[in-house]
Amino acid sequence: MTQTLTAPGSAGAPGPDSTPGPAGASGPLGSASPAFRAQLAAALTNQTLHLIVLPTEQCNFRCTYCYEDFTVGRMGEAVVGGIKRLIDRRAAGLRRLDVSWFGGEPLLARPVVEELAGHMADLAAERPGLHYRADMTTNGYLLDAGTAGRLAALGVDRYQISLDGPAEAHDTTRLRADGRGSFDRIWRNLLAIRDSGLPVGVLLRVHLTPANLPLMPGFLARLRDTFLRDERFSLHLKPVERMGGPNDQAMEILERDVRAQVLDELTAVAYEGLPAAPDPAELPVCYAARPNSLVIRADGTVAKCTVALTDPANAIGRLLPDGTLRVDNELLAPWVRGWAAGDEKAVHCPYVGMERRRAPALLQIGTRPAPAAEPVL
Numbered sequence: 001m002t003q004t005l006t007a008p009g010s011a012g013a014p015g016p017d018s019t020p021g022p023a024g025a026s027g028p029l030g031s032a033s034p035a036f037r038a039q040l041a042a043a044l045t046n047q048t049l050h051l052i053v054l055p056t057e058q059c060n061f062r063c064t065y066c067y068e069d070f071t072v073g074r075m076g077e078a079v080v081g082g083i084k085r086l087i088d089r090r091a092a093g094l095r096r097l098d099v100s101w102f103g104g105e106p107l108l109a110r111p112v113v114e115e116l117a118g119h120m121a122d123l124a125a126e127r128p129g130l131h132y133r134a135d136m137t138t139n140g141y142l143l144d145a146g147t148a149g150r151l152a153a154l155g156v157d158r159y160q161i162s163l164d165g166p167a168e169a170h171d172t173t174r175l176r177a178d179g180r181g182s183f184d185r186i187w188r189n190l191l192a193i194r195d196s197g198l199p200v201g202v203l204l205r206v207h208l209t210p211a212n213l214p215l216m217p218g219f220l221a222r223l224r225d226t227f228l229r230d231e232r233f234s235l236h237l238k239p240v241e242r243m244g245g246p247n248d249q250a251m252e253i254l255e256r257d258v259r260a261q262v263l264d265e266l267t268a269v270a271y272e273g274l275p276a277a278p279d280p281a282e283l284p285v286c287y288a289a290r291p292n293s294l295v296i297r298a299d300g301t302v303a304k305c306t307v308a309l310t311d312p313a314n315a316i317g318r319l320l321p322d323g324t325l326r327v328d329n330e331l332l333a334p335w336v337r338g339w340a341a342g343d344e345k346a347v348h349c350p351y352v353g354m355e356r357r358r359a360p361a362l363l364q365i366g367t368r369p370a371p372a373a374e375p376v377l
Helices: 034-044 077-093 106-126 145-152 167-173 183-196 213-228 256-270 329-341 344-348
Strands: 048-053 096-101 131-137 156-163 201-208 233-239 293-296 301-303 315-319 325-328 362-365
Touching: 034 329, 034 344, 048 077, 077 106, 077 315, 096 106, 106 131, 106 145, 145 156, 145 183, 156 183, 167 183, 167 213, 183 201, 183 213, 201 213, 213 233, 213 256, 233 256, 301 325, 315 329, 325 329, 329 344
Parallel strands: 048 096, 048 293, 096 131, 131 156, 156 201, 201 233
Antiparallel strands: 293 301, 301 315, 315 325, 325 362
């Protein structure tokens, strides 16, 4: 049996039109913190839609710790059209549309990005009450200032770009598909964006490994003096993890018991003489735990997580050419289970400890008028 809903609900978890119970309610949510309740309302509102779009799953890099398998190619016309129609169907009830471009390397399919981003920007221009923003996770190799300018005009104005230290470290782990290094060109692109004055934000994600750790103090001082004095640039330090890639067993990673100290010391170096690094959110919530956040893969598969791409439990449905979403409600349920249970760990990362289950019932996702209640964003 199928139903028509605005956004996916879940078996055993609140659906998108559900609202948290009163403060004194019994059950798991009765003792939930105000922050949890606020995030719950934001995760369930039909007035917000977050799409993570993979315009291609091919990549021009072969990073040594990558977990992707590159078996899916570039997004075809049927999927592109389906995304346009999905957004058109939802537009009347939306107040916020957030789009994240991911891959593979999304800029290998820049025409797809520009076509879809242009459609979204035009739609937002026609609807003054719709707040639209877009970001992109890119390796930065193809992101020259001209490309950044064209994308900024289409609403794509925030980027995450990874660096693995100075060239002598970065070029041993973030290799191009032809086996050559990538640091010099990425660095030139970052300098060009800095000097362009474009109204964009760039999060520099710096990966930490035992091998590059001795080089990090000097490199972070260089980043600070080159980019972090510009408020458009920010920094995120991230230890490399074993994420299921073919080189996992050979990789060395920072031990858990030293990470906190390492991060504190390196953060102090990176922000010396600058305003303190921002504190993390009070209640971190993964996009995969939010019912109103969906991954649209290049082949039209609907998923929840960009890390667990090859896990069968991650494929919860399909985007149809007419813009409707066919979602398996039983497959969605484990991803959003934390809300009904009041489990902060499960909303922080629903993939950890997730119970896999499968059922044949499908939900046909279409349109319905948005609820009158104001969303908590």
